[in-house]
Amino acid sequence: APLPLRHHHLKSFQLPRRGDPYTGRVPLMFNVDMTCSRCRPATAMAAGYDFYRNGQSDDIIFVWGGGGWLETNFGRLRYRQDDYIVIPRGTIYRLVPDDIAKEDYLILESAHPVRIPARYLHPEGQIRMGAPYSERDFHGPTELGPTEQEGDFAILLKDRARLTKVVMASHPFDVVGWDGYLYPFTFNANDFEPLTGTVHLPPPIHQTFEIRGYVVCTFAPRWLDHHPEAVKVPWAHDNTEADEVLFYVRGQFGSRKGVEPGSFTLHPQGIPHGPHPGTTLKSFDAQRTEELAVMFDTQYPLQLTPEALAMDDPDYPLSWLG
Numbered sequence: 001a002p003l004p005l006r007h008h009h010l011k012s013f014q015l016p017r018r019g020d021p022y023t024g025r026v027p028l029m030f031n032v033d034m035t036c037s038r039c040r041p042a043t044a045m046a047a048g049y050d051f052y053r054n055g056q057s058d059d060i061i062f063v064w065g066g067g068g069w070l071e072t073n074f075g076r077l078r079y080r081q082d083d084y085i086v087i088p089r090g091t092i093y094r095l096v097p098d099d100i101a102k103e104d105y106l107i108l109e110s111a112h113p114v115r116i117p118a119r120y121l122h123p124e125g126q127i128r129m130g131a132p133y134s135e136r137d138f139h140g141p142t143e144l145g146p147t148e149q150e151g152d153f154a155i156l157l158k159d160r161a162r163l164t165k166v167v168m169a170s171h172p173f174d175v176v177g178w179d180g181y182l183y184p185f186t187f188n189a190n191d192f193e194p195l196t197g198t199v200h201l202p203p204p205i206h207q208t209f210e211i212r213g214y215v216v217c218t219f220a221p222r223w224l225d226h227h228p229e230a231v232k233v234p235w236a237h238d239n240t241e242a243d244e245v246l247f248y249v250r251g252q253f254g255s256r257k258g259v260e261p262g263s264f265t266l267h268p269q270g271i272p273h274g275p276h277p278g279t280t281l282k283s284f285d286a287q288r289t290e291e292l293a294v295m296f297d298t299q300y301p302l303q304l305t306p307e308a309l310a311m312d313d314p315d316y317p318l319s320w321l322g
């Protein structure tokens, strides 16, 4: 039977470590356009394969904790805490963490390509002045370093729910060069330039990526609205056309009580939500927020997995009663 329509608060902080960055993903929410997972890997690479390839989806890996090298057939690049690592489908890759015990990810698998919102782009294709980031903030692979080796190189290939092991007779990174516009890159959430107004500015100012069927937004540390009578937390609202998910990365969250780093809130379309009692008045004297959060809003409703329901706070819908 379908679950009753209500708000959800999932606490993922205590998720046990398991698997590697590919098989250790725990799907929490999904619809036809995307799957959101948390992953706290126990090992850098499980036995039996050497590389991973998502054949059906683009991977957005938000690095909540950890850092290391992303090795791909396009070359390698460093990743660090708070990076969004965007890996187009078909890329052969592996993460080589500096310290596996610190690795902790939020992973969004997208059925459609991950794009920069059109309104941030000049018709010639460059990122516009005034966009919340510039070309300088996007880091592509370097150090191609062709690897000339023969032997058995196994790739764990994912297409939708199916996993296939593909074995190549030579190293998949035996590449001397490549050309084109599609390659993995990193963008660090702390490089997102937030905007502030005299009064509360709407969520599109936080938009970071655009994908058919959903958007990804970054709530970066920022100055708050500065009109003397500004309400500095998002007022009560109704997402009439989107399910709204926030992943709380760190800091104090002005509009919410009870959420902690690692929490997700899911506020579905169909019912309104707003600041928790007391938070509006409390916000009047605040000048800055140091919160960092990742939001994704989906066009189609999200379904929760049994793993998500196991970390759901059943009393969350009552939390607005004070």
Ligand SMILES: [Fe+2]
Pocket (backbone or CB within 6 Å): 234, 237, 244, 267, 273
């Ligand atoms: Fe909201």
